[in-house]
Amino acid sequence: MTTNAHDMTTSAAFAAVIPAGGVGSRLWPLSRPDRPKFLLDLLGEGQSLLRATVERVAPLASHTMIVTGARYTDAVAGQLPMLGEADIVPEPSPRDSMAAIALAAAILEHRHGPLVMGSFAADHVIRTPEAFHGAVRAAAKAAQGGKVVTIGITPAGPSEAFGYIEAGDALEGDSGALHVEAFTEKPDAETAAAFLATGRYYWNAGMFVVRTDVLLGHLDRLQPAIAHGVRELASAWDGPERAATLERVWPTLTKIAIDHAIAEPVAAEGGVAVVPADIDWQDVGDFDSLAGMLAPRADGLVVVDRDVATAHVGSDGALVVGGDKPVVIVGVPNAVVVDAGDALLVTTREAAQQVKSAADALHSHGM
Amino acid sequence: MTTNAHDMTTSAAFAAVIPAGGVGSRLWPLSRPDRPKFLLDLLGEGQSLLRATVERVAPLASHTMIVTGARYTDAVAGQLPMLGEADIVPEPSPRDSMAAIALAAAILEHRHGPLVMGSFAADHVIRTPEAFHGAVRAAAKAAQGGKVVTIGITPAGPSEAFGYIEAGDALEGDSGALHVEAFTEKPDAETAAAFLATGRYYWNAGMFVVRTDVLLGHLDRLQPAIAHGVRELASAWDGPERAATLERVWPTLTKIAIDHAIAEPVAAEGGVAVVPADIDWQDVGDFDSLAGMLAPRADGLVVVDRDVATAHVGSDGALVVGGDKPVVIVGVPNAVVVDAGDALLVTTREAAQQVKSAADALHSHGM
Numbered sequence: 001m002t003t004n005a006h007d008m009t010t011s012a013a014f015a016a017v018i019p020a021g022g023v024g025s026r027l028w029p030l031s032r033p034d035r036p037k038f039l040l041d042l043l044g045e046g047q048s049l050l051r052a053t054v055e056r057v058a059p060l061a062s063h064t065m066i067v068t069g070a071r072y073t074d075a076v077a078g079q080l081p082m083l084g085e086a087d088i089v090p091e092p093s094p095r096d097s098m099a100a101i102a103l104a105a106a107i108l109e110h111r112h113g114p115l116v117m118g119s120f121a122a123d124h125v126i127r128t129p130e131a132f133h134g135a136v137r138a139a140a141k142a143a144q145g146g147k148v149v150t151i152g153i154t155p156a157g158p159s160e161a162f163g164y165i166e167a168g169d170a171l172e173g174d175s176g177a178l179h180v181e182a183f184t185e186k187p188d189a190e191t192a193a194a195f196l197a198t199g200r201y202y203w204n205a206g207m208f209v210v211r212t213d214v215l216l217g218h219l220d221r222l223q224p225a226i227a228h229g230v231r232e233l234a235s236a237w238d239g240p241e242r243a244a245t246l247e248r249v250w251p252t253l254t255k256i257a258i259d260h261a262i263a264e265p266v267a268a269e270g271g272v273a274v275v276p277a278d279i280d281w282q283d284v285g286d287f288d289s290l291a292g293m294l295a296p297r298a299d300g301l302v303v304v305d306r307d308v309a310t311a312h313v314g315s316d317g318a319l320v321v322g323g324d325k326p327v328v329i330v331g332v333p334n335a336v337v338v339d340a341g342d343a344l345l346v347t348t349r350e351a352a353q354q355v356k357s358a359a360d361a362l363h364s365h366g367m
Numbered sequence: 368m369t370t371n372a373h374d375m376t377t378s379a380a381f382a383a384v385i386p387a388g389g390v391g392s393r394l395w396p397l398s399r400p401d402r403p404k405f406l407l408d409l410l411g412e413g414q415s416l417l418r419a420t421v422e423r424v425a426p427l428a429s430h431t432m433i434v435t436g437a438r439y440t441d442a443v444a445g446q447l448p449m450l451g452e453a454d455i456v457p458e459p460s461p462r463d464s465m466a467a468i469a470l471a472a473a474i475l476e477h478r479h480g481p482l483v484m485g486s487f488a489a490d491h492v493i494r495t496p497e498a499f500h501g502a503v504r505a506a507a508k509a510a511q512g513g514k515v516v517t518i519g520i521t522p523a524g525p526s527e528a529f530g531y532i533e534a535g536d537a538l539e540g541d542s543g544a545l546h547v548e549a550f551t552e553k554p555d556a557e558t559a560a561a562f563l564a565t566g567r568y569y570w571n572a573g574m575f576v577v578r579t580d581v582l583l584g585h586l587d588r589l590q591p592a593i594a595h596g597v598r599e600l601a602s603a604w605d606g607p608e609r610a611a612t613l614e615r616v617w618p619t620l621t622k623i624a625i626d627h628a629i630a631e632p633v634a635a636e637g638g639v640a641v642v643p644a645d646i647d648w649q650d651v652g653d654f655d656s657l658a659g660m661l662a663p664r665a666d667g668l669v670v671v672d673r674d675v676a677t678a679h680v681g682s683d684g685a686l687v688v689g690g691d692k693p694v695v696i697v698g699v700p701n702a703v704v705v706d707a708g709d710a711l712l713v714t715t716r717e718a719a720q721q722v723k724s725a726a727d728a729l730h731s732h733g734m
Contacts, residue, residue, distance in 0.1 A: 029695075311728035313721050326710045328396075328725040331718020332699070337711070343693045344704070346713055351698025354680050358695040361678035 013115040014140055015212075016057035017104040019097055020050055020068040020076065020122035025356040026286040029340035030321065032359075038122035039075055042284055043293060044304050049123045049284070051079050056129050057120060058082075060136055063108060065089060066122070067100040086238070092250050098261040099253040102219055102226050105212040106234035114213035116140045119258070121206055125293065127280035135277035139209035142177035142273050148218070148266050149177060149209040152202025152274040153281050158192035161285070163204040163259075165274050166195075177273040183264050202274060205281055208258060215262065218271070223261050229253045287336045288349035291319040301329075317349065380482040381507055382579075383424035384471040386464055387417055387435040387443065387489035392723040393653040396707035397688065399726075405489035406442055409651055410660065411671050416490045416651070418446050423496050424487060425449075427503055430475060432456060433489070434467040453605070459617050465628040466620040469586055469593050472579040473601035481580035483507045486625070488573055492660065494647035502644035506576035509544035509640050515585070515633050516544060516576040519569025519641040520648050525559035528652070530571040530626075532641050533562075544640040550631050569641060572648055575625060582629065585638070590628050596620045653719035654703045658686040668696075684716065 024037025031037040038050040045052065054064055064083060068076050070090035077088055089104060101119050108117060118136055126132045139149040152165045163186055168179040183204060187195060195201035219227035229249045236245035254261075266272050284290050291302045300316035308327075310320050315329040323339030334349040343362070347355055391404025398404040405417040412419065421431055431450060435443050437457040444455055456471060468486050475484060485503055493499045506516040519532045530553055535546040550571060554562060562568035586594035596616045603612035621628075633639050651657050658669045667683035675694075677687050682696040690706030701716040710729070714722055 309729055311725075311731070313724045313728050314718070323711065325706075325708075326729055328710070328712050328729050330712065330714035330721050330725050330728075332702075332713060332715055335699075335713055337713050339692075339711075341692075343695070344690065344706075345695050345697065346699060346702055346704050347697035348699055351681070354697050357680045358678075358697050361680050361697075362676055362693055362695050364678070 013062050014060055015063040015108045015115055015117040016061035017101055017117050017119045018053055018066050018122045019100040020066055021094055028355055028359045029343035029345050042290055048079055053120060053122050054080055056126060060133055065104045067104050092246055095253050096255045097258045098256045099226055101258055102230040103233055105215050106230040107237050109212040110234040114211055116143050116211050118209040125282040125284055131279045135275050138176050139275045142171060142175040143209045143211055146214055147273040148271055149273045151207040152276050153205050154276060154278040155196055155203050158196050160186055160189055160192055164195050164201045165204050167200050167274050171273050177275045180267045180272040180274045183267060202276055218262055218266055222265055223254055225254050286352040287319055288352040291349055380429050381427055382430040382475045382482055382484040383428035384468055384484050384486045385420055385433050385489045386467040387433055388461055395722055395726045396710035396712050409657055415446055420489050421447055427500060432471045434471050459613055462620050463622045464625045465623045466593055468625055469597040470600055472582050473597040474604050476579040477601040481578055483510045483578050485576040492649040492651055498646045502642050505543050506642045509538060509542035510576045510578055513581055514640040515638055516640045518574040519643050520572050521643060521645040522563055522570050525563050527553055527556055527559055531562050531568045532571050534567045534641050538640050544642045547634045547639040547641050550634060569643055585629055585633055589632055590621055592621050654686055655716035655719040658716055
């Protein structure tokens with residue numbers, strides 16, 4: 001499987017794989033099952049997070065592949081006229097990130113032969129694209145040597161919101177990559193501070209760069225059902241048997257995240273590297289992080305997607321999104337008021353993580 | 368002036384005077400200059416606070432008179448078909464409560480001769496009408512003897528939201544009224560608790576019962592400009608010179624509240640009495656008091672004037688008024704969300720007093 005590794009070290013082929021799956025339930029009511037977060041222009045920049053991701057990887061990628069729910073393929077294609085039909089891979093149902101990324105890897109390899117691919121979330125925001133490009137190029141270089149390579153974000157602070165990557169010694173060669181000792185779950189504040197004090201920990205942004213044959217080889221050992229299934233799917237994908245094969249094989253793929261299927265066990269074997277990168281990277285996970293990414297007005301409010309009056313009394317830091325009538329917030333600092341036209345959310349930036357329960361609360365009250 | 372006092376002790380004549388002036392700016396955006404609080408059905412009871420007030424005094428009153436802004440007379444007349452045109456007294460401009468009540472007293476006396484009148488706010492809520500009626504009858508009895516009589520509400524607790532009436536010894540006779548020692552401004556919590564510990568303090572609900580000739584007599588001494596002006600207006604009121612007289616005289620009336628013009632100075636002279644009354648009385652001053660008057664649903668929300676879904680996560684005690692789309696409140700206990708159709712307010716019950724600045728905030732932001 002790795003016999004052609006050295007053939008690739010000078011190859012310019014690089015495939016960007018973008019799994020576009022999560023609804024983003026903490027951004028309800030903007031995000032909904034029928035209009036997931038990655039299709040939204042959350043920052044009011046004139047394009048969706050997905051399209052911004054595709055445009056960000058375009059200078060690097062000889063191939064770009066979106067793996068998304070079958071219900072979203074029309075919307076995705078509509079937003080991405082630069083892609084062809086073959087670049088959008090519909091999943092019949094969500095089976096977590098490993099199945100999605102492995103399917104993309106298998107299709108790419110079947111079409112083009114082994115190549116280096118990078119997997120990037122569809123709904124992250126990167127404000128320093130050059131730094132990102134440099135990190136991905138370094139990661140691709142390290143990946144050509146056979147490693148699973150992740151990009152580790154230089155922490156801006158001891159955040160409890162992210163998992164961390166513990167780095168060790170440098171890899172041989174000049175890629176700038178380091179061995180990964182371990183991946184950690186989201187820490188508490190004390191642990192996060194201790195991580196940062198060592199200088200060896202990076203935020204895990206879920207970006208993996210790896211040769212398709214290396215990835216599928218690891219899966220052969222670690223998740224054989226996925227490996228076998230996606231190879232069978234890839235063989236049938238561009239022929240008349242795609243639908244029948246999907247229907248038969250897709251439900252058999254193990255539901256598991258790439259972190260647990262590949263990153264953690266392969267790191268334990270010494271097969272994962274990290275490229276540290278000082279990138280302005282953000283996961284727009286909830287309304288608090290959204291508000292933090294937008295410039296407040298002179299009066300302290302953050303106002304998005306509104307052309308009617310918005311005012312406050314003693315409510316600095318409040319976020320107001322959407323709506324077609326004047327809004328006044330009184331005495332609720334960091335309030336969050338989101339009018340999606342067909343539903344209204346009132347919360348605070350401090351409570352923003354709890355918003356994922358909002359739609360459920362509404363359903364349980366008869367909606 | 369008091370020569371006919373004894374003629375009145377057996378008289379059934381009683382005039383209810385209802386000054387209807389305040390916009391209720393702490394209830395924005397429900398209340399507006401063009402739809403003041405007293406015209407609103409705040410409790411969802413099928414009638415406005417004003418109409419509820421008129422119906423409450425109807426069993427007592429041989430005459431009912433509304434003093435209101437000229438801009439509201441059509442709306443008031445529309446809500447009160449039981450009144451005649453002569454019962455609605457339009458003020459060309461607001462000149463505070465003393466001018467309004469004195470004008471009513473002078474017109475009533477000019478039309479009917481001296482009689483006992485009671486002044487009652489247009490926007491208070493009384494849930495125990497029988498207790499109210501008993502208190503007013505006792506106050507009228509005491510007023511026939513020449514006192515200015517107020518009704519003192521037995522405090523439900525050491526509220527800082529109301530002024531207090533300090534009572535002294537009982538009046539002679541069997542009215543149950545007590546001498547008033549003094550009126551106090553709204554106290555702090557410690558002072559309020561000290562008041563209650565004495566057993567001699569009552570909430571001042573702004574209800575005054577007094578003979579018209581006694582009231583006008585006090586004004587002759589204490590506020591001669593008002594006394595002279597309203598007598599002149601009353602003489603002209605039901606004739607062709609009303610408009611001209613109003614235009615000339617109304618701007619000369621001293622702007623002062625009845626508390627400062629009459630209640631406080633006459634109390635200092637020993638001329639005021641109080642009838643203690645155990646009444647369920649509420650001043651629906653802001654959204655906190657409104658929420659407190661309404662029964663919460665099983666899920667802890669107070670919902671008014673909505674027929675679409677309303678839900679919450681961790682937001683017990685929240686009040687949601689109006690609106691035509693589903694609302695979810697997340698992590699904001701005691702939130703207040705008021706959709707008046709053309710404006711949205713988001714606040715909390717704790718901050719409800721600050722709402723009076725909301726409309727100003729909006730104006731300063733370009734509305």
